[in-house]
Amino acid sequence: MASELTINISIDVLAPEELNERERKAMQLAQQAASDAYAPYSNFLVGAALVLEDGTMFKGSNQENAAYPSGLCAERTALFAFSAHHPNEQIEMLAVTARRRNDTNFLAAMPCGACRQVMAEYEHKQGKAIPVLLQGPDGNFYRFKSVADLLPFQFNRENL
Ligand code: THU
Numbered sequence: 001m002a003s004e005l006t007i008n009i010s011i012d013v014l015a016p017e018e019l020n021e022r023e024r025k026a027m028q029l030a031q032q033a034a035s036d037a038y039a040p041y042s043n044f045l046v047g048a049a050l051v052l053e054d055g056t057m058f059k060g061s062n063q064e065n066a067a068y069p070s071g072l073c074a075e076r077t078a079l080f081a082f083s084a085h086h087p088n089e090q091i092e093m094l095a096v097t098a099r100r101r102n103d104t105n106f107l108a109a110m111p112c113g114a115c116r117q118v119m120a121e122y123e124h125k126q127g128k129a130i131p132v133l134l135q136g137p138d139g140n141f142y143r144f145k146s147v148a149d150l151l152p153f154q155f156n157r158e159n160l
Contacts, residue, residue, distance in 0.1 A: 007152055012143040019141060023133055026051050026095035027141070029059050031106060033074065034099055037061035043101040046074035046109065050082050051092045058082040074098075075115035079122060090126045094119065097135040108137040116151040123147040124156045 019027065026049045034047030041064045050058040060078025064071040072080075075096055082091065098109035111119070111132070123130045129146035136142035144150050 009149045014141045022051055029057050030095040030097045033059035033061045034097055038063045045101055046098040048074040048078040049095045050078050053090045053092055073115050075111050076118050079118055091130045093131045095133040106135045108135050119147040120151050120154045
């Protein structure tokens with residue numbers, strides 16, 4: 001008989017007042033970044049913020065294009081900008097949030113598969129988990145302890 005493999009992923013569910021100072025600032029920057037999104041087609045504004053080891057923060061927002069597939073998500077915009085500017089530094093954490101243009105409330109929006117794959121690349125490269133803080137439902141925040149928790153069974157350089 002086939003055996004079964006169970007994967008357990010535990011996520012910290014945090015009320016706003018339970019965020020630490022760094023998380024609060026990162027989420028604030030992600031919210032600001034969302035407002036800068038160039039999203040004239042979807043009107044869905046996504047913001048991402050990275051915190052580096054020395055506290056430096058990087059933000060990104062989704063950048064859309066009339067040729068739709070040429071656009072890029074907020075997470076990858078932030079990650080590629082970070083890696084282009086700081087190729088040898090480590091990411092301490094990543095925060096992501098989103099809202100619709102005509103609504104000031106931030107939504108529970110989960111990173112797409114392609115962004116998870118790119119996050120996984122940098123997590124693997126630095127050899128240290130990158131916690132990912134997401135806007136969750138009901139005004140709470142979801143803190144994944146690593147990108148691997150968001151993308152189990154990932155394809156990475158070990159598979160090549
Ligand atoms: N989007 C992101 O920026 N990040 C994601 O993880 C999912 C989707 C953007 C892409 C597009 O500009 C808009 O949201 C609607 O899909």
